[in-house]
Amino acid sequence: MNPSHTLIIIxxxxxxxxxxxxxxxxxxxxATYIRIDTIEQAIREGISHASYQTGPEGYLTGYYLAEDNLxxxxxxxxxxxxxxxxxxxxxxxxxxxxxxxxxxxxIYCSNKIEHRKxxxxxxxxxxxxxxxxxxSVCEREFEPWLDVDLRLDTAATxxxxxxxxxxxxxxxxxx
Numbered sequence: 001m002n003p004s005h006t007l008i009i010i011x012x013x014x015x016x017x018x019x020x021x022x023x024x025x026x027x028x029x030x031a032t033y034i035r036i037d038t039i040e041q042a043i044r045e046g047i048s049h050a051s052y053q054t055g056p057e058g059y060l061t062g063y064y065l066a067e068d069n070l071x072x073x074x075x076x077x078x079x080x081x082x083x084x085x086x087x088x089x090x091x092x093x094x095x096x097x098x099x100x101x102x103x104x105x106x107i108y109c110s111n112k113i114e115h116r117k118x119x120x121x122x123x124x125x126x127x128x129x130x131x132x133x134x135x136s137v138c139e140r141e142f143e144p145w146l147d148v149d150l151r152l153d154t155a156a157t158x159x160x161x162x163x164x165x166x167x168x169x170x171x172x173x174x175x
Contacts, residue, residue: 005070005075006100006102007098009102009105010025010080011082011106013142014131015115016109017109019035021152022078025077025163028163029075029167032065034069037126039061041128045128063091067098081140084143092104103170104145105148107154116134119132150166
């Protein structure tokens, strides 16, 4: 399975398993992996202000990186919270501009106790990134998806099972 020239947009709140899934999928597909958390942390460090609240620059950088790779015929995995319609539209615009197929996948955890445990025990894998608190996750604005292609609940299944569902969906979509 090699869905070349495809932008796979994986989103969800912090600690639902989206980065774990996105990384595994990127490895499986040998795809370019773009993580907004990494970009935003680099911006904070670049301006020497760890508490700086990033604006659109992280997502804009992600869109440009995705566009470059899509133009080369690569599959791109975009990993971000992607909580707002405007950021989702940015990814879709990037796919459209490059004539790439876009697949939108929302990852969530329906079990609030499990989700909270994940947030509070999470080991951050980005140097110097301060992880969100449970309160900040709960208070975060997250606009409902209107046109998501696939929704996966990590409370109801394993990460490996979710990965299989995603790869099956991509395979079935590209047939």
